[in-house]
Amino acid sequence: MCLIAIAYHAHERYPLIVAANRDEFTDRPARPLHFWDDAPEILAGRDLKAGGTWMGVTSEGRFAAITNHRDLRRPPKAGPSRGLLVKQVLETGALPDISIHEGFNLIHGHWLRLNYVNNVDGTAIGLPEGVHGLSNAFLNTPWPKVERAKRAMQRIVQQEVPRMEDLFELLASEDRAADEELPETGIDREWERALSAVRIKVEGYGTRCSTVLLIDRKGRALIEERTLDVEVPVRTSYELDLNTDPTAFQRS
Numbered sequence: 001m002c003l004i005a006i007a008y009h010a011h012e013r014y015p016l017i018v019a020a021n022r023d024e025f026t027d028r029p030a031r032p033l034h035f036w037d038d039a040p041e042i043l044a045g046r047d048l049k050a051g052g053t054w055m056g057v058t059s060e061g062r063f064a065a066i067t068n069h070r071d072l073r074r075p076p077k078a079g080p081s082r083g084l085l086v087k088q089v090l091e092t093g094a095l096p097d098i099s100i101h102e103g104f105n106l107i108h109g110h111w112l113r114l115n116y117v118n119n120v121d122g123t124a125i126g127l128p129e130g131v132h133g134l135s136n137a138f139l140n141t142p143w144p145k146v147e148r149a150k151r152a153m154q155r156i157v158q159q160e161v162p163r164m165e166d167l168f169e170l171l172a173s174e175d176r177a178a179d180e181e182l183p184e185t186g187i188d189r190e191w192e193r194a195l196s197a198v199r200i201k202v203e204g205y206g207t208r209c210s211t212v213l214l215i216d217r218k219g220r221a222l223i224e225e226r227t228l229d230v231e232v233p234v235r236t237s238y239e240l241d242l243n244t245d246p247t248a249f250q251r252s
Contacts, residue, residue: 052083072186
């Protein structure tokens with residue numbers, strides 16, 4: 001993922017609302033949202049190159065989503081795919097050695113008791129209640145796209161029943177930030193401009209899919225993914241009942 005807007009215990013009826021975009025090179029193969037054959041409790045898309053994922057849920061009640069932390073001024077690290085972290089925490093609930101990976105942000109845990117961790121400054125906390133935004137910096141870093149997404153999510157949580165189409169509209173903005181608002185992450189300004197949009201479209205790279213997740217207080221989950229990098233966009237949706245006992249999982 002390269003953008004996650006999340007409302008966590010911020011809505012009376014829906015303790016977890018997530019709207020997220022996955023940005024990736026267009027030649028990296030992936031399979032849309034599905035239950036995995038080799039791990040049937042996992043519902044997620046899948047990176048077919050490394051075998052991990054960018055966001056998913058399990059029938060046991062686990063949730064996880066990851067973004068890369070972009071700062072090309074740091075020395076590169078030839079670690080395993082960061083999507084394998086999501087796979088592992090969905091399967092086991094436990095974090096492996098996170099120091100071996102390139103920089104990342106990870107939201108994970110039982111859907112009623114989530115954590116935020118990154119391996120850049122070492123933050124590992126229980127996710128505070130409220131509306132949050134996460135892109136390729138730290139949680140709630142006020143990049144223009146993050147602020148835009150958070151404002152939209154704040155409006156959505158005022159709805160008695162959050163509208164799925166409003167959440168997808170949040171993810172669809174192609175507006176770019178003004179140059180004076182762009183962050184400095186070690187890439188050239190042309191790329192920084194392109195990446196400042198909520199939905200990215202450039203040659204060979206962009207927003208490959210958008211995903212919305214709604215979970216009500218009884219653990220009833222609705223998740224829909226819209227695959228965008230195909231001639232005719234594909235919609236995949238599931239409804240499932242999740243474990244509602246957060247004491248089954250511990251905060252990291």
